[in-house]
Amino acid sequence: MTSPSTDLPVLTSTFLDTLDAERRRLGIPGAIVAVRTSDGARSSAALGVRDLAAGTPLAVDSVLRVGSVTKTIVGTVVLRLVERGDLGLDDDVRDLVPDLPVPSGVTVRRLLDMTSGLPEYTTEKFLDTLLAAPERVWEPRELLDLAFTGEQHFAPGTSWEYCNAGYILLGMLVEQVTGELVEDLARRLVLDPLGMSDTALPARTPEGRHLPDPTVRGYLRDGDQLVDATDINPSWGWTAGNAISTAADLVLLAEELVRGDLLTAETQAARLTAIPVPDTEWAYGLGIANFGGIWGHNGQLPGFQAFAGHEPATGRTIVVLANVDRASDETNAADTLAALVRRHLAAESA
Numbered sequence: 001m002t003s004p005s006t007d008l009p010v011l012t013s014t015f016l017d018t019l020d021a022e023r024r025r026l027g028i029p030g031a032i033v034a035v036r037t038s039d040g041a042r043s044s045a046a047l048g049v050r051d052l053a054a055g056t057p058l059a060v061d062s063v064l065r066v067g068s069v070t071k072t073i074v075g076t077v078v079l080r081l082v083e084r085g086d087l088g089l090d091d092d093v094r095d096l097v098p099d100l101p102v103p104s105g106v107t108v109r110r111l112l113d114m115t116s117g118l119p120e121y122t123t124e125k126f127l128d129t130l131l132a133a134p135e136r137v138w139e140p141r142e143l144l145d146l147a148f149t150g151e152q153h154f155a156p157g158t159s160w161e162y163c164n165a166g167y168i169l170l171g172m173l174v175e176q177v178t179g180e181l182v183e184d185l186a187r188r189l190v191l192d193p194l195g196m197s198d199t200a201l202p203a204r205t206p207e208g209r210h211l212p213d214p215t216v217r218g219y220l221r222d223g224d225q226l227v228d229a230t231d232i233n234p235s236w237g238w239t240a241g242n243a244i245s246t247a248a249d250l251v252l253l254a255e256e257l258v259r260g261d262l263l264t265a266e267t268q269a270a271r272l273t274a275i276p277v278p279d280t281e282w283a284y285g286l287g288i289a290n291f292g293g294i295w296g297h298n299g300q301l302p303g304f305q306a307f308a309g310h311e312p313a314t315g316r317t318i319v320v321l322a323n324v325d326r327a328s329d330e331t332n333a334a335d336t337l338a339a340l341v342r343r344h345l346a347a348e349s350a
Contacts, residue, residue: 011035011043015344020047022340027328029219029226030058031320031337034247035345036255038315044247050216050323052226063198063212063244064321065234066306067299070201070243071167072257073186075112075287078170079267080189082108086177089270089286096173101148105156108173111166112286113275115157119150122164126236131302134232137204143168143236160275160284164240171239182239193262194252199245202234209233211244218303219324226324229303241301250308250319254296257288258310294318294342298335300325307338316345 011033023031030048046058081087089109094102102118110116121143130136147165154161171182178185183201191199202208209231219226234242245253260268274283274290283290289297296309305325310317318341322333329336 011045016045016047018344019045019337019340023047023337025328026331026333026336027221027226028322028324028333028337030216031322031334032058032060032062032064032247033337033341034060034251034317034319035341036251036317042248042251050214052217052219056214058216058323059214061198061246061248062214062216062321063246064216064306064323065211065218065299065301065304066243066245066250066308066321067237067241067301067304068164069245069250069253069297069299069306069308070237070239070241071287071299072253072297072308073190073199073201073243074167074170074174074182074239075271076190076257076262077174077182077185078108078112079263079271079286081174081178081185083264083267087173093169093173096176097169100144100169102169103152103156107156108170109270109286110156111163111170113160114163114166114284115160115275116163116166117152117154117156117159117161118163118165118169119147119153120163120165121147121168127302130232130236134229135206135209136236137206137208137233138236138238139204140168140172140238143238144172160277164237167240168238174239190262194249194256196245196249196252199243199249199253201239201243204235204238206233208235208242216323220302221324221326221328229325232302234301237301241299245306247319247321250306250321251317254308254310254317254319257297258295258312298332300332305332305334307332307334309338311342314345314349316342318342318345 034044050058220229271286274285294309294311320334320338
């Protein structure tokens with residue numbers, strides 16, 4: 001376990017010992033936690049290892065895959081394109097991509113807030129295919145063709161369901177209307193303005209599967225075993241989940257999502273207009289979730305899990321990255337540790 005990068009009370013050695021004990025109990029090889037308080041003070045720590053075989057420790061500035069936190073970046077790209085007139089939130093997607101079997105009524109807004117009802121491609125069968133050919137480079141159209149072998153799940157706008165395919169479709173729309181690669185747009189419209197220099201959407205190439213050195217190994221939980229899933233090409237997640245980042249960068253992102261520094265007040269209000277998620281206390285806006293008062297996103301893909309959120313009521317930001325997808329109790333690894341951090345912060349301020 002490392003020491004905290006500052007001596008803030010929120011990440012004292014006593015609390016980090018508690019957090020590290022929970023990490024070990026849950027079978028999480030390594031985790032990074034970063035916190036920023038309302039006065040701007042930061043605290044971060046790295047727990048555990050980046051490589052089980054070598055036993056090398058994780059560092060606070062390590063780069064990990066962050067899964068569906070990607071959706072917040074892509075969502076912000078889309079909203080910035082809406083503001084400059086390239087897209088409209090209520091544009092009918094079928095008119096923009098007539099060669100895809102998108103039903104009438106699926107709008108850009110409904111792709112962003114996951115009320116499109118589109119069928120999904122990330123099924124158990126797809127996961128088997130992915131693991132059988134981990135180095136395969138997937139093209140967005142391939143992923144959508146897989147999705148559209150299924151039936152529409154509900155009429156657009158009548159319900160809510162998490163949908164990766166919708167964000168793949170958004171990526172295709174972005175590239176179609178701009179003539180630019182989405183990774184370049186993300187860099188120019190979101191990452192550079194926020195100072196997120198260690199974040200990227202990897203290119204859809206064989207080399208895109210490599211994490212920067214020193215590589216953090218990611219582990220897929222398979223029963224009682226941890227399988228190294230580091231080098232699965234993330235092209236299968238593309239604009240739904242292929243981003244890589246650091247905890248420090250995600251602090252910046254989580255805060256922007258709530259403040260709306262890159263958007264007009266009107267567009268930011270639209271982003272935070274959230275649809276209740278059935279059977280939960282959560283709600284989902286335009287590429288952002290409200291997890292019971294803390295706004296942000298989580299992400300999971302083979303080998304990695306991430307949580308990034310900002311709590312407007314307290315001004316606190318919490319980010320946790322883990323190099324395993326699920327804890328030993330089958331919960332999301334980073335989400336579980338983030339909840340522990342949030343409870344600790346609440347208790348400290350009570």
